[in-house]
Amino acid sequence: MSIYTSITASLPFIEVDLKLTPQQMSMFINGYKYIIPCQTLLSSKSMEQHVSEQYQSxxxxxxxxLRDHRIPTSDKRAKEAFLALQHILLELQLKKVPRTLERRAKHENKIVQSIQCLLRNRPDIVVRRTDKSKVFYIGKATDLARKAEEYMLKTNAYQEITNGRCPLSDMLYAVQKLLSNLVRQKAITIQQFKKISPKTMDLELGHYHGLPKPHKPGTPLRPIVASIxxxxxxxxxxLNDLLAPIYLKVTREVTFINGIDVVRKLETYVLDGHFQATTKFIVIDVTDLYTMIPREEALHALMRFLENxxxxxxxxxxxxxxxMRMARLILDTNYFVYDNKYYRQIRGGAMGSAFTQVLANIYMHEWEQDLIKYQAAHNGIYGRYIDDIFMATNENMADIKKELGKAAKKDINIKINxxxxxxxxxxxxxxxNINGRLKTNLYHKNTAEPYILPYSSDHPRHVHRNIPFAALLRAARLCSDVQDFNNELIRIDMSLLLSNYPPKFIQKRFNRFFRVYDAMQVLTKLNCxxxxxxxxxxxYQPTRREKQLQTIMQDVIQSPPVLQDKTWDPDMMYPRYEYHNLAFRQFRQKFLQWWRTYYANVEPALANIKVRPVAATNLTLETVFIxxxxxxxxxxxxxxx
Structure with a gap:
């Protein structure tokens, strides 16, 4: 199939007849990250309120x-400076929005309101974001309820609280009691106690919902307990921040953190002379890992991991x-609300709880030891990303299946395909494996491709600028062949065009990528x-995630980063401003000029302050519709x- 015919605009997954107008359908196609423009202009708040809130922040x-550097904040200069800052904000707020943008904003707002009205009148319809993609799912409420109940019955991991009593106060008491005991024992400091204590003003139970997985037959749900x-x-x-770095340091050789890891491991396998025409690949999927791990056995595995x-x-x-007391408490307080009833999770850990992933990883690490040893003994590759396992081997099919059969029977709680x-x-x-030659390229799920944030979304422009660069970087990392890379370049180009990115903008961003890596001949001549x-x-260029890991994995046992008091860097400043229309694209430039005029250029103590204005965006369609x-x-x- 031609690559041109396989690329379409991202579409929502709709499993119910909604009778959407073309304009409403187009709004859903924008995806749940889309932000309609000029929301401040259409807000019920007055202009003075917006300016006042921005100014206060x-x-x-x-x-x-200024106080950190002992600079007066109420002298004559400060009064003049902050009056000028207010004037900048008011000037940007009052700046006339181009007529075409204003018309578009009102038109899109009208479409959003019509969809909200439609959804209010159809309580039988639910809107969700899809799992592992950025498009909407629209389906019947009864279907999602049936799938959620089927999942609960299948896993037997949830128990309804039949007395109707809300467990929130009991949970709060248990957490506060444990943390107070840890402070008395000097296991944690007062500062750490304050950091991890429940914030009683915002306290609420978690709630269960399912993320539809349209890339799998029957569109099953990924169970999520939202318990922020x-x-x-x-x-x-x-606890996750304490244990996850230790786990990764111990298991780094057999843990994949992304697809880049897989390609690196395979290319090393080739260089070591192990990759042959007989090399086969094995992909293993662990079913319902988070909810199927047995609680007591998982805690015993954690105990052994800590002792070692x-x-x-x-x-x-x-x-x-x-x-161990912290871990047990977290598992014992997995309560949530579903269908206006209270439930407790009695098996595994909650999908949505940070600690669940590291606990599941530790449990799986014991289970996978036989496969790791088998692969090492036979010069194979073994690596796991949570519940997905990849192996490469030159062993015959009978021996492989025998080993996988042993793994399948090792633990009745771990079910594999x-x-x-x-x-x-x-x-x-x-x-x-093409006759002994390794080839890698990007995998595109038919049901999850493609999605690119539309150019018209009211995000800061640097977000749009980064999208083509990041897409090309990912393709260059994963594609081993120049022709496959070129196909990806065409796909990216077409997807950007379908998302209304101007051709000149795309060309400029593409050229920048190839100039940065001194590879223009790839773009112009497909030079192999x-x-x-x-x-x-x-x-082999470290990813952002790898750079972060390098900084936290120095001494993860005796001096774990999460137990170190974070020192505030007085030479960094992060003013947050509300980004909401074309005018505020100029805020960063105007603010930096203001800072230099009144402070950086006249106060030696402030000359080296790094100022990083942070743009806060408006409501996304996810917030509006879901x-x-x-x-x-x-x-x-x-x-x-």
Missing amino acids: ISTTIKNC HAPATLLSKF NSHHGKIGTLSIDAI YQIDTCVNFLDVTVL NVYTRLHQQVL RKKPPKQILTRIEQK
Whole structure:
């Protein structure tokens, strides 16, 4: 099939007759990250309110910075400077919006309101974002409810609280009691206590919802417990931040963090002389990992992991016993609301809880030891990304299936499906063995391709500028062949055009990518040698995630980063401003000029301050259309014993 005929605009998955108008359909096609323009212009707030709110936020950040450097914040210069800042904000707010943009904003706002009205009148319809893609799913509420109940019955991981009592107060008491004991034992500091204690003003139970997975037959749901304000959420994040770096350091050789890892491992396999015409690839999928791991066995695995990877029975200042009490508490307080009823998760961990992933990884690491040893003994590749496993081997099919059969029977809680072939898809990579020659390229799921943020979305322009560069970088890392890369370039080009990116804008961003890597001959002549150099250069260039990991994996056992007090850098300033129309594209430039005029150029103490204005965007279509949260009353009810 021609690449040109296989590329279409991203479409929402609609499984119900909504009788959408073409304009309403176009709005859904924009995807859930889309932001309609000029929301401030159409807001019920007055212009003075917008300016006042922006000014209060920005001036507070600036004054804090000035106080850190002992610069007066209320003298004559400060009054003049902050008056000028107010004038800048008012000037930008009053700046006339181009008539065409104003018309478009009002037109799009009218379409959004018509969709909201339609959804209010159709309680039998639900709108969700899809799993692993950025498009909408629209389906019947009864279908999602049936699938959620079928999942609960299948996994037997959830138990309804039949007495109708809200468990929120019990959860809060349990978390506060444990943290207070840890402070008394000097396992955590007062600062750490404050950081991970529940914020009682925002406290609420988690709520269950499912993310549709249209890339799988029958569109099953990925169960999510949204618990951002639950009592144990900060504790869960703390424990994940404590243990995840240790786990990754211990298992880095057999852990994939992305598709780039897979390609690197395979190309090393080729250089080592192990890749042959007989090389086969194995892809293993673990079913319902998070909800199927048994709780007590997982905690025992965690205990063994801590005993093997601690210093004198401690990680930092925390004893193994303290960590185990935290872990058990997190699992014991997995309560949530679904269909206006209270439930408790009695098996596995909540999908949405930070600690669940590291606990599942630790449990899986014990399970996978036999496969790791088998692959090492036979010069094979083994690597896992959470519940997806990739292997490469030269062993015969009978021996492979025998080993996989042993793995399938090792633990009744771990259910696996596998595929063995010379061409497989793993994460976002397609891997092929063509008569002993390795070939890799990007894997495109038919049901999840493509989505690119529309050019008309009211995001800061640097977001749009980064999209072509990032897409080309990903393609150059994963495609081993120049022709495959060229196909990806065409796909990216066409997808950008379908998302209304101007041709000149696209060409400029493409040219920048090839100039940065000194590879213009790839663009102009498809030069194979130049592409090979480009591919190797970007493949081994550390990703942002890898750079972050390097900074936190120095001494993860005796001095874990999460236990270190973060020192505020007084030489950094991050003023946040509301980005909402064309005029505020000029804010960054005007603010930096204001800062230099009144402070940086006249105060030596402020000359080296790094100023990083941060744009806060307006509401996305996800926020506008998706309603999945139960009534606040049922989430926040505090009941006394």
